[in-house]
Amino acid sequence: MDIIVQKYGGTSVGSVERIQNVARRVIETKQSGHHVVVVVSAMGDTTDQLITLARQIHKNPPKRELDMLMATGEQTSMALLAMAIDEYGYKAVSLTGYQGGIHTDGYFSKAKIDSIDPHRIQEALEKDQIVIVAGFQGYTDALEITTLGRGGSDTTAVAIAVALNAAKCEIYTDVLGIYTADPRMVSTAKLLPTISYDEILEMAKLGAGVMHPRSVELARKNNMPLVVRSTFDFTNDGTEIIEVKEMEKAQVRGVTLDEDIVRISVPNVPDRPGIAYKLFSSLINLNVHIDMILQNLNHDGFNDISFTVPLEDIDRIIPTIEAFVDEVGASPILVKKDVAKLSIVGTGITSDVKIASGLFGKIYELGINIEMISTSEIKISCIINQNQAQQALEEVHRYFEVNGL
Ligand code: ADP
Ligand code: ASP
Ligand code: MG
Secondary structure: OOEEEEEEOOHHHOOHHHHHHHHHHHHHHHHOOOEEEEEEOOOOOHHHHHHHHHHHHOOOOOHHHHHHHHHHHHHHHHHHHHHHHHHOOOOEEEEOOOOOOEEEOOOOOOOOEEEEOOHHHHHHHHOOOEEEEEOOEEEOOOOOEEEOOOOOHHHHHHHHHHHOOOOEEEEEEOOOOOEOOOOOOOOOOOEOOEEEHHHHHHHHHOOOOOOOHHHHHHHHHOOOOEEEEEOOOOOOOOEEEEOOOOOOOOOOOEEEEEOOEEEEEEEEEEOOOOHHHHHHHOOHHHOOOOEEEEEEEOOOOEEEEEEEEEHHHHHHHHHHHHHHHHHHOOOOOEEEOOEEEEEEEOOOHHHOHHHHHHHHHHHHHOOOOOOEEEEEOOEEEEEEEHHHHHHHHHHHHHHHHHOOO
């Protein structure tokens, strides 16, 4: 019998009725002749509430304890779902990340799964049980509990699907599937029946919170069929994520906005070989995602170096950058928090200059200054002021929609 892995997000398990709805869907899948492994998130906004609680106790909670705390959210929903399934007369067992064999590295709050030992899940399936695994958590060699970063349950689901050689992995969420933009921010966003792994991976990295980027990476690497669909409308097929073999006409497939970034500038850095290496190598051990690096050529042997980092990392990295400034004699760093990254995504879009010029033209028309630009084969990103970002998102989406998005 083949295995289907289904993942249900926070809203999908946000109340007793919703947990019962999920239980019925899971049983339906089981009845249609499959083994089912379910991965659940914490109920509703439980994870946010747990973090708020921790901050009321401690202004900078120890990371180990924060992971201990956050991991409880998923354990509540997994046990309740197992009970709901049992109440409907089917056999179910819930497993924590540790019991499910989800082994990770030791980076609390952003751990990566490095292997899965699925034997306990397999044993339960052999007993014909429905297996429910807590999303978002794992364990380390030192038997510490880790979490995988916000939204990480998607990655738990795909990693388990790969480890079990499942037939497919279905991500059930609170919208119909993947849209051309966040449907909560752009009312005219369109549901995409298919999207390529590369495109949704890029969109996820650029702020489309619908998928955890690592989940897409894992699915692509292992050719795991992946579907994103609604918990509230089982009649809709949602979005299928596919491998695109032949490149069609370059086309914008999605527009994203990331407001959780900060721009850091280090002015007047001496212009000499090895200086960028010195700055960025000092950040290696902090495990921070640096993006959009820009070096402005100044006069008199000095440059400005700017880059963006996730908002959540800013406090951690400032002391290291200040130490660099002191060492090389640059000017004090400038930190700008009211910025946002607006991006367009689509395979091959940078090969058609009409697309880039269309984007920049639209932003210009709105009277918005572009502070930084970065491109790859599949995306163009602009850093703009945050207070104009929402308007820019809608207008840029409309522009590409009219022009064949
Ligand atoms: P879950 O708890 O099910 O994992 P998430 O909140 O993590 O749900 O992800 C679903 C949300 O992602 C949607 O409610 C939507 O607001 C947001 N989202 C952002 N970009 C997109 C997009 N391009 N397509 C669909 N949803 C998106
Ligand atoms: N509960 C976690 C979060 O809110 C993980 C997830 O939902 O995927 O980020
Ligand atoms: Mg999510």
